[in-house]
Amino acid sequence: MAEKKTVLVRIKRQLAPDQKPYWEEFELTWRPFMNVIILLRDIAERPVTREGKVTTPVAFDANCLEEVCGACAMRINGKARQACSALVDQLEQPIRLEPLTKFPVVRDLFVDRSRMFENLKRMKAWVPIDGTYHLGEGPRIAPEVQQRAYPLSRCITCGNCLEVCPQVNERSDFVGAAIINQVRLFNLHPTGAMHKRERLDAVMGPGGVHDCANAQNCVKACPKGIPLVESISEVNRDAIRQAIFGWLFG
Structure with missing residues (x-):
């Protein structure tokens, strides 16, 4: 039986605007045509880190899922872009997700624009x-x-x-x-x-x-x-x- 392909994701998290940020790593099952939004939704369904620690779902902003609303902008592997159009197969792993730095962080990847x-x-x-x-x-x-x-x-x-x-x-x-x-x-x-x-x-x-x-x-x-x-x-x-x-x- 073939070994399941996985995706490694490192996410910069921050529980509140006045709290210090920290990193968490997740290992998710790979599926064809995955984008970063799908990764975040998979984490929301089962918020468990790579080390097996139960955590909270990652907060992020999204709406249209087709690069029209602009809500899902974040830093992906150091580059500002839309999560809905960032395909997993085109990203170097571990995929690094961070909030935009020019806006106040509300929580995790969700910023106040x-x-x-x-x-x-x-x-x-x-x-x-x-x-x-x-x-x-x-x-x-x-x-x-x-x-x-x-x-x-x-x-x-x-x-x-x-x-x-x-x-x-x-x-x-x-x-x-x-x-x-x-x-x-x-x-x-x-x-x-x-x-x-x-x-x-x-x-x-x-x-x-x-x-x-x-x-x-x-x-x-x-x-x-x-x-x-x-x-x-x-x-x-x-x-x-x-x-x-x-x-x-x-």
Whole structure:
């Protein structure tokens, strides 16, 4: 009888935000087409370490399981990526799972990414409406604008771009590439463009586009292939232009 194939997983755990992290190792039965989410679910069904110690299920965040929601972002073998698209057969063992380091840990692999949503508010990355009543048809979007906007709209707010950015740290308020990309997206939208000036004023402030040091790690880490460096460059250009015109003409 053939010996069962197994998967070794090392997980950095932390029971609460104010407690010290520690590592636990698990050995799981291999199955075809396993991804990291399946590994974590297997541990939840039988939370026993490799040494035979009964432990608690590992806390993690996930929802869509098809790289759309962004919730399952974590560090897998040292790389920020989505757990749902990380296939076990393509990973070196022992597979090392850690929480993202640029966000507060809630428990185990589950982090609090609210800073991203707060920064979207800071940069006014939305289209305001006057009420909940029917507003009728909005302005038509030209096909060439649609083609420029679609890649930008694919952001899933996973936080990978912040995780790999050296400018995002405890000494900086930099909002990160994802938020600046959303500024560009809403400035392209015909209705959003009505508030372009306010958005550019916000993005010129503390933690805005001028805090980017052009490391370009973000574009490599983005799971959706968004042209983040291009977005930062375009928003920076628009912000400088607005600042110069404001200085010259008040």
